[in-house]
Amino acid sequence: MSVEFLYPEFEVIRNDNRCIACRVCERQCANVVHSYDSDNGIMLSDETKCVNCQRCVSLCPTRALKIVKSDCTLRENANWKDATIKEIYKQANSGGVLLSSMGNPNPLPVYWDKILINASQVTNPPIDPLREPMETKVFLGKKPEMISRDENGKIKCDISPQLELSMPIMFSAMSYGSISYNAHESLARAATELGILYNTGEGGLHEDFYCYGENTIVQVASGRFGVYKDYLEAGAAVEIKMGQGAKPGIGGHLPGTKIVGDVSRTRMIPEGSDAISPAPHHDIYSIEDLRQLVLSLKEATEYKKPVIVKVAAVHNIAAIASGIARSGADIIAIDGFRGGTGAAPTRIRDNVGIPIELALASVDQRLRDEGIRNNVSLVVGGSIRSASDVVKAIALGADACYVATAAVLALGCHLCRTCQSGKCNWGIATQRPELVKRLNPDIGSKRLVNLMTAWRHEIKELMGGMGINSIESLRGNRLMLRGIGLNEKELQILGISHAGE
Amino acid sequence: MLIDVTYLDYLDHKGLNDKLRESSEDCTIIGCCGQRFIAAGMSDKNITIDGVPGNALGAYLNGASITVNANAQDAVGDTMNEGRIIIHGNIGDAAGYAMRGGKIFVKGNAGYRAGIHMKQYKDKIPVMVIGGTAGSFLGEYQAGGVIVILGLDSDEKRIVGNFPCTGMHGGKMFLRGKCSDINFPKQVTAREASAKDMSEIRAYVEEFCEYFKTNIDDIMNSPFTIVTPDSSNPFKQMYVAN
Numbered sequence A: 001m002s003v004e005f006l007y008p009e010f011e012v013i014r015n016d017n018r019c020i021a022c023r024v025c026e027r028q029c030a031n032v033v034h035s036y037d038s039d040n041g042i043m044l045s046d047e048t049k050c051v052n053c054q055r056c057v058s059l060c061p062t063r064a065l066k067i068v069k070s071d072c073t074l075r076e077n078a079n080w081k082d083a084t085i086k087e088i089y090k091q092a093n094s095g096g097v098l099l100s101s102m103g104n105p106n107p108l109p110v111y112w113d114k115i116l117i118n119a120s121q122v123t124n125p126p127i128d129p130l131r132e133p134m135e136t137k138v139f140l141g142k143k144p145e146m147i148s149r150d151e152n153g154k155i156k157c158d159i160s161p162q163l164e165l166s167m168p169i170m171f172s173a174m175s176y177g178s179i180s181y182n183a184h185e186s187l188a189r190a191a192t193e194l195g196i197l198y199n200t201g202e203g204g205l206h207e208d209f210y211c212y213g214e215n216t217i218v219q220v221a222s223g224r225f226g227v228y229k230d231y232l233e234a235g236a237a238v239e240i241k242m243g244q245g246a247k248p249g250i251g252g253h254l255p256g257t258k259i260v261g262d263v264s265r266t267r268m269i270p271e272g273s274d275a276i277s278p279a280p281h282h283d284i285y286s287i288e289d290l291r292q293l294v295l296s297l298k299e300a301t302e303y304k305k306p307v308i309v310k311v312a313a314v315h316n317i318a319a320i321a322s323g324i325a326r327s328g329a330d331i332i333a334i335d336g337f338r339g340g341t342g343a344a345p346t347r348i349r350d351n352v353g354i355p356i357e358l359a360l361a362s363v364d365q366r367l368r369d370e371g372i373r374n375n376v377s378l379v380v381g382g383s384i385r386s387a388s389d390v391v392k393a394i395a396l397g398a399d400a401c402y403v404a405t406a407a408v409l410a411l412g413c414h415l416c417r418t419c420q421s422g423k424c425n426w427g428i429a430t431q432r433p434e435l436v437k438r439l440n441p442d443i444g445s446k447r448l449v450n451l452m453t454a455w456r457h458e459i460k461e462l463m464g465g466m467g468i469n470s471i472e473s474l475r476g477n478r479l480m481l482r483g484i485g486l487n488e489k490e491l492q493i494l495g496i497s498h499a500g501e
Numbered sequence B: 001m002l003i004d005v006t007y008l009d010y011l012d013h014k015g016l017n018d019k020l021r022e023s024s025e026d027c028t029i030i031g032c033c034g035q036r037f038i039a040a041g042m043s044d045k046n047i048t049i050d051g052v053p054g055n056a057l058g059a060y061l062n063g064a065s066i067t068v069n070a071n072a073q074d075a076v077g078d079t080m081n082e083g084r085i086i087i088h089g090n091i092g093d094a095a096g097y098a099m100r101g102g103k104i105f106v107k108g109n110a111g112y113r114a115g116i117h118m119k120q121y122k123d124k125i126p127v128m129v130i131g132g133t134a135g136s137f138l139g140e141y142q143a144g145g146v147i148v149i150l151g152l153d154s155d156e157k158r159i160v161g162n163f164p165c166t167g168m169h170g171g172k173m174f175l176r177g178k179c180s181d182i183n184f185p186k187q188v189t190a191r192e193a194s195a196k197d198m199s200e201i202r203a204y205v206e207e208f209c210e211y212f213k214t215n216i217d218d219i220m221n222s223p224f225t226i227v228t229p230d231s232s233n234p235f236k237q238m239y240v241a242n
Helices: A024-028 A055-059 A082-094 A181-194 A207-215 A229-234 A261-267 A287-300 A317-325 A346-351 A356-369 A387-396 A405-410 A441-465 A488-494 B013-022 B195-212 B216-220
Strands: A010-014 A034-037 A042-045 A065-069 A097-100 A115-117 A138-140 A163-165 A169-171 A216-220 A237-241 A252-254 A275-277 A307-312 A331-335 A377-381 A400-403 A481-483 B002-004 B027-033 B046-052 B062-068 B082-087 B103-106 B127-130 B143-149 B170-176 B188-192 B224-229 B239-241
Touching: A010 A042, A024 A034, A024 A055, A055 A065, A082 A097, A082 B239, A097 A346, A115 A387, A138 A377, A169 A181, A169 A441, A181 A207, A181 A441, A207 A216, A207 A229, A216 A229, A229 A287, A237 A287, A287 A307, A287 A317, A287 B013, A307 A317, A317 A331, A317 A356, A331 A356, A356 A377, A356 A387, A356 A488, A387 A400, A387 A441, A387 A481, A400 A405, A405 A441, A481 A488, B002 B013, B013 B027, B103 B195, B127 B195, B143 B195, B170 B195, B195 B216, B195 B224
Parallel strands: A097 B239, A169 A400, A216 A237, A237 A307, A307 A331, A331 A377, A377 A400, B002 B027, B027 B046, B046 B062, B062 B082, B082 B103, B103 B127, B127 B143, B143 B170
Antiparallel strands: A010 A065, A034 A042, A115 A481, A138 A163, A252 A275, B170 B224, B188 B224
């Protein structure tokens, strides 16, 4: 073995007593780990190619397979961890920037897990969502400062355009190109059935999905792929992507190898050409410039659609959000540093940005302090993992949450974190037709509806427990939260008391 | 239809666009002074503007034709998809940002970042012809389309500023002159345009000369430099899977 050799991260354990050499694993693995030795009638495996996506494990009819972490390790070193050393080898071998997928996997604090939710006891009794009506509907958009009346005393209802959601959750941006046609169809159909919205991401909107427009957010990023009049008018809202939690401060780059067929057509760029979204919008250098883009989109859509500005959670997020709230945008979406991605430089993903919990709390507080909280709705993502994360986010001040990783998990993702390879065995992060067809949109959309329906029940139960029957009464209600094991500064930023206080 | 905006608040771009949308015929805007987003997303009109329109003139333009009898400001033809914009003067920064189709003709000079991220798709080939000079960062990230800089009346000065073609990975740029004084990045090739190359832009230059009453032979008889990218995948080798 040469110095370039890296011992495989995973081992494929095949139980020979159970294996019937049916070759399902071989057919299912786009990474070509499994092969059949016809001379000896046995299955072989090449662990160097395994990404631990669990596809073969899930489909092996005799449960003969398991993938385990290799116990072949370098000498233990708390400073020079195994992964750190191997990253050095990879870079020494290639001279390349390390590229990873999905959210930051490192053991950094997850504040959701250090926040506890209140419940009513004795006084202000809990509400049983099975017998009482519970309201989870939310409206996103700029809200009027006060009620105004016309000369007949009737309330004026001509407020800014609003998005109506049956529950405070939307599927966040994943572009067609980074994920498959069938994944997009699953998201679009589920959003429509649920009465929520999904987001096209920056790769344009496939012509087949214009029919889901009322439940679609169309995105405009620095590359402006697929952006034209019909696209802007197709959606219920337009989102300007300034940044993304997984890779704040850098742009997107879909390699030419993925710009094929429909992806090329939807992005409106030639096949094989790289789709480069530069880090900045080259016409935005100030809040005034941002305002110009917001207003130009409103002009083009005749002020019928709310405009969302999406930014990554970074150090000065409160000041940034304050600027955005004055830019004419209707909704601010903030993406925390654990947000997922189809590809991001490892160093950026793992080291840039701040947790969404802290960003949300400081933005909500800042906008309240400045008296401009009603100018905008706040949507947070990166990462919202469960109904309790949603409830905590609402209580910290969010109007709604964006979920994407949870959604792709529902579609079959096993978080192997190799989306960038384009060989997703679950048919999600790939454009290879034989892989895409593994994701059945009938089943995919059903699973998304199941997940969100379950979360909605859980949200109602958590709300009911607090004696709250409307999501509106929960928003910014930080008295419903307590911290556990957090220091004074963390509690101060989150604006919550410690458990027991 | 004549639309007089002399007394219209320059911030009332909605009012102005509403008037354009309501009109079923060609429109002439007079007294224009800084109104932004004129004709955003419009597809079916001929619009003439007397006075100076504000930023983002013809953003997302989808087929309409705009003639400005003066200068225009920043972001002319932002993300334009189809149509034509003719400027009888100079334009500001970031003209034709990410334009995918249509044509922009400018009699005078362009500011910084003209034609940035210009793209093309199938029969949609955007064209930008600048009669004078262009500022720095011309055609940055250019992914398609044709940018022509004529440098007329440039008084021997460089006809484009610093850092043209950075990140260029598609399309073509034609610069009048030998351009030996211009520094191009490594990932593009700049060479003297052949007669065949020139035949590609002849129709565009003819159109320019028609609008601005210029003699085409004087322009086409000069040497031109053509700039093209070496690869449509400039970052291919940059990454290693982790």
